Amino acid sequence: MEKTVARSDGPMVLPRAFALLRLLASVPQGLNLSDISARLDVPKSSLSATLKAMTEQEFLLRHGSLYHLGSASFSLASVILAGRSIRQIARPYLEQTMEECGETVLLAVLDTDMKAASYVDIVESPKSVRFSVSIGTRRPLYASACGRLLLAYETEAHRSQYLETVNLEAVTDKTVVERGALSAVLADIYKNGVSITLGDYSPDSAGFAAPIFNSDGEVVAALVIAVPISRGLREKDRFREVAIQSAHKISKVLGHK
Numbered sequence: 107m108e109k110t111v112a113r114s115d116g117p118m119v120l121p122r123a124f125a126l127l128r129l130l131a132s133v134p135q136g137l138n139l140s141d142i143s144a145r146l147d148v149p150k151s152s153l154s155a156t157l158k159a160m161t162e163q164e165f166l167l168r169h170g171s172l173y174h175l176g177s178a179s180f181s182l183a184s185v186i187l188a189g190r191s192i193r194q195i196a197r198p199y200l201e202q203t204m205e206e207c208g209e210t211v212l213l214a215v216l217d218t219d220m221k222a223a224s225y226v227d228i229v230e231s232p233k234s235v236r237f238s239v240s241i242g243t244r245r246p247l248y249a250s251a252c253g254r255l256l257l258a259y260e261t262e263a264h265r266s267q268y269l270e271t272v273n274l275e276a277v278t279d280k281t282v283v284e285r286g287a288l289s290a291v292l293a294d295i296y297k298n299g300v301s302i303t304l305g306d307y308s309p310d311s312a313g314f315a316a317p318i319f320n321s322d323g324e325v326v327a328a329l330v331i332a333v334p335i336s337r338g339l340r341e342k343d344r345f346r347e348v349a350i351q352s353a354h355k356i357s358k359v360l361g362h363k
Contacts, residue, residue, distance in 0.1 A: 122146070125146050126157070127175065127179060134363075136172030138172055160176075161173070165178045192213070192360075193226050199329075199352055199359075200227060203349075206348055207345060207348045208231060208232075208233065209231045209237065209331050210236055212227065212228050213226050213330070214226065214253075214328045221247065223245050224242060224245075225240075225245075237332035248281075249303075250313065254303070255295055255301035258292040265292065278307065281307070282306065300346055312333050312334070312335050313332050313333075314330065314338075314342075314346050314348075316353035318357050320357075
């Protein structure tokens with residue numbers, strides 16, 4: 107007798123599987139069938155087969171009545187991320203951020219010598235008066251928005267060593283060159299999750315930098331909105347929030363919760 111195969115799921119199987127992965131990634135303690143059914147608005151009868159198949163393939167792991175992400179899910183995520191650089195991952199979000207705020211948006215990382223930050227990608231504003239700089243440009247950690255942001259999230263040991271040895275030379279009349287004052291600035295950046303400079307490195311520009319985290323909670327880059335000083339002063343709150351939200355979106359793609 108020929109076995110009848112249920113086909114009621116049809117093309118919904120793949121979207122449902124992705125929805126399951128996204129849901130369980132956001133709830134590491136796991137969910138049971140009833141919770142998953144309620145959150146995804148899918149009948150238990152339809153969901154059971156998908157859960158069973160994904161568990162058998164180790165994309166899901168079942169402990170008692172609770173489902174969690176399985177080893178195959180983590181392995182797949184690692185392979186995908188390993189093949190993409192932070193620049194490739196962040197690029198679409200830099201472009202979206204520029205469209206949203208109309209200003210130049212940059213991606214900065216800590217240099218290997220851990221004494222400066224470098225811009226590794228830029229989406230320049232189309233405005234006639236705009237911030238402009240070349241990829242590869244380095245900025246000192248103590249005076250720039252991106253540099254202070256990356257320094258604020260470094261280990262206490264590295265931060266202390268840097269502050270003890272760096273030559274705090276004034277770049278503009280707004281540059282913080284007193285070590286105690288700079289320590290306070292870094293503590294405030296860490297507390298609030300954003301670094302703002304208003305003429306600290308260049309008298310004509312303002313910077314708004316927010317941290318990009320990886321899945322381990324480490325800061326791997328900074329998203330920076332760079333604007334002429336007049337617009338930075340006038341729209342400080344807006345640029346601050348756009349930078350934070352945009353960096354959060356990239357962090358989410360990297361697996362940060």
